[in-house]
Every structure is written in C-alpha cells, then in structure tokens.
Amino acid sequence: MATTQYLFAGFGGQGILFSGKFLAYKGLTEDKQVSWLPSYGPEMRGGTASCSVILSDSPVGSPIVSKPDVLVAMNLPSLDKYEDSVVSGGTIFVDSALIERKVKRDDVTVHYIPATKLASDNGMPTLANMIIVGKILKELGGYNEETVNAALGKVISAKRADMLDVNKKAMQIGAKN
C-alpha cells in the first residue's frame, strides 16, 4: 500500500496550487486515490501559499500533509518552515535560483534546480513550477508521456489549450536538469 505525501510551498503566484493540481490529476489518470488541499485565506493573497497532495493505492485518510515524503520549496520561508517536517528518507526539491542556502538535513535526498532562472532563460517566466514538476517526475520515476499529457489536458482548460505545449516543454526542461 504505497502512499506518497507531497507538500508544495512558495509565494502566491508561483503556481503552487496548479502544480499540485497537475500531480493530483496525474494520479487520478493512473487510478490512484488522490486528495488535494490548498492553503486558503490571507496567505494566498500575496504571502506564502502551500498545498497538500496525497497519492495512494488505498483510500486517503486525512488530506492534511504534516509530514511530507516530498517537499517542494520555491522560496526561503517555505524551506525554513517545512524542512524539519519532511520524513527521514524523504526528498526535498529546492528552487536554487531563489533559495541560496543548502538544506541542512543529511537524512533526506535533495535536488537543487534553478527553476525560476531556467524558466526566464527559456522565455516561460511563469512556468518555474512545471519545471520543478518535470524534475520531480524524472527523479521519482513518474515521467510517463501518456499520463502527463492526459493530466495536462484535464488541468488546463480548453480555452487555454495554447498553453499545453509550453507546459510540456517546461517539464522536459525540468527532467533534463
């Protein structure tokens, strides 16, 4: 009964909730049990935003992720706040373009990726979040072209279909770096 608990955290506007939603949809297309819970309220209005995503082979109990297996930190306050909560043996993804310090713990796997810089260098400044998602899928063995496309199709509305390719490209950049 595998269960993976993800915590995405960063500034409001970085696409934290969107990347979590993508992952949840990807889980759904793979017949997993999923839950997605956003932070709501003052923090989403310009401050820190976070979202809990759980993918599991069995029904999800509490949707609140307090001890993530995977932490995505897209700014320093998020890394400061959540670094200690990651389970031993867990994984932390750090946007190293925005966070200068290294992760202090030595019992977790850390992936540094300058996502925000890669995004602006590639002319997609709003897609640092999806670059990190690409990295997550590559490192954690979930980069499956078919389910990625299916999930993108669900999470991006028909009206924004022009965004499909650039999202895919962002994930490919993440997977290569």
Added chain:
Amino acid sequence: MADKVLMKGNEAIAEAAIIAGCRHYFGYPITPQTEIAAYMAKRMPKIGGCFLQAESEVAAINMVYGVASTGYRVMTSSSSPGISLKGEGLSYLAGADLPSLVINVQRGGPGLGGIQPSQSDYYQATKAGGHGDFRMIVLAPASVQEMADLTVKGFDLADKYRMTSMILADGTMGQMMEPVSLDYEVSKPVEKPWATTGTKMEREHNIVNSLFLQPDELEKSNNERFERYKYIEENEAMYEEYMMDDAEICITAFGIASRVAKNAIVEARKKGIKVGMIRPITLWPFPNKPFEDTIGKIKTYISVELSMGQMIDDVKLATKCSGEYVLCNRVGGMIPSPEEVLAAIEKANGGNK
C-alpha cells in the same frame, strides 16, 4: 461507472444541487464557502435557473422561504457567522413546514472568528438553529463524494419531511479536491399539494405561515411536527462503523476529524490496540443505536472534535454515561494531528491495563 473528476467540495455541492433539480440559489459571499456561490453564478443562468447574490444573509434565507413556499427546490449557503444571521429564517421555515437545503461550511468562532476550518457549530445545527422547538436534518460529509451525495440526499429528505436539511461541512471539506462521481438517479419530485402555485380558481387557497395566535392550535402544530421528528429519528439515522468488531476503545468523530482519526486508528492497530470508530453521518437524527450497542463493550470513548466538545454530549447520552469519555480537540481553525489522536488512544489504552 461514470468518469471521476477532481472537484473542490464546495463545487461538488453546487453541481450536485443542480443535478438534484435545484434552480434557485440565494447567498452572500463568505470564506470558506464562496466557491458554491461562484459556481452557481456561472451555471444557473445557462440552465434557466436563478442565481441571486442577496444584500445580506438575512435577505437570502427569506428568499429561500419565498421559493420554498412555491414548492421549488431551493438552497442557500454560508459559513458560521452567516448561518447565525439566518437563524431567524430557519425558525420561520420550520414553523411553516417548508423544505429547503442550507449549507454551513464552518469556520472558527465565536464572533467573526477566523476563516480556517471548525466544527464548533454542532450545537447550533443540531439543537438551536433558531428560536422555538424545531429540528433540522443535519448531514456531515467526510469526503468530497459525500459533499455531493448528501446534497442530493438532503433535498430528498427535506421534501419528504417538509423541513430544512443542513449540510454541516467545514473549511477543509469545502476547499479540498478529491475524485468525485456525479452519476445520480434523480428521484421523482414529491407531490407538494400545499405549495402556493395559484388556485386557478379550482381549489382553496394554500396558506404558508408560521403564525398561530391561538395557543391550542400552536401546541397542536408543535406536537404534530414532533411526531414527524420521532419517525425521522427512528428511520433516517446514518453512520459508518470502522474497525468496531473487536474494539475496546471507540473514537467518535465526524467530517474532517474522522479522516484524521482514521490515520490514528491505522497506526494504533499496528501497535495492537483495539480501537475503532463510529462516524455519525447524520448529526440529527443522532445515530443512537450503534452507540447503544457498544454499552458494556467499550470502556473509553474518545470524541475527536474541532470544538470545545459538543458532540461528546450526544455520545454520553447515547451510551447512557456508561463509559469513560475523553475529548481530543483543537479549536480556532486548528486541526488535531493524527499523532495527537494516537496519543489520546495510547493514553486511554494504558488506562485500561
């Protein structure tokens, strides 16, 4: 089976209401339930329905009274402080025996409180929705799927018994997304011969009213209403039992608290502790029967609540104060962690040795 889609709990309520035939929604925005109104604003005009943002919660509930009088399915939604404002209208709906669906996506209180999840309106929903002797059917969803299912069920029960059904959810249930299937066989609308639909000069006037100035008539209407309540108590209670077969410790929790408690029960079972859970799905009528059945078998009841301890009173009544009772709670928008619940279970277990 229909395809499952990911939806927020609030959106699932709104779509399920539309599927159930609701074409009239009145509300006033308040976090954390605003997605219900937003969804209705988008959908209702496209399907010939009515979305109206009222000038206040008080106005909205009285618009519900108006539409309910005509026999159409109607709903309003709000969060804790807004529900308090609707209290007068809820009492009038009860006094006039009108069916309606009211959603409370609870936040921390009292007063303006906060906007994070809470379950501290349990007393209000189950015992004191407004003045006078009356009840509402109170449904407590613990998943996005149940947010939708109980919305449909709530309309059916409201029509069947001519009373208000309330969905008592909380901020997490409203905001979280889970896969949901909205594949319903919608039941046939019940006949509403009492509705004010115009006499066409063919029948006597129907009058919808809650004013009875003759005390004997008012007493009679109260007694008749409580006969109906008695039938509901005997026939409509809903609950879920989880790992109760050999349980020596019984968790009681509803909504989000029950989800957290499940995690704790799984961990406690790994340690060999015999713990289970009774999760009320209807808070009124309270499911007394499964609790009565535990008398003599359960030594400790742990009520996990996002309140200072409200449902625990009903647990004590249902089990005739036959056990030990422990409250495991957080309030103000905080949610107990599975570890906190596990600690309460372990403490109760140590006490049993």
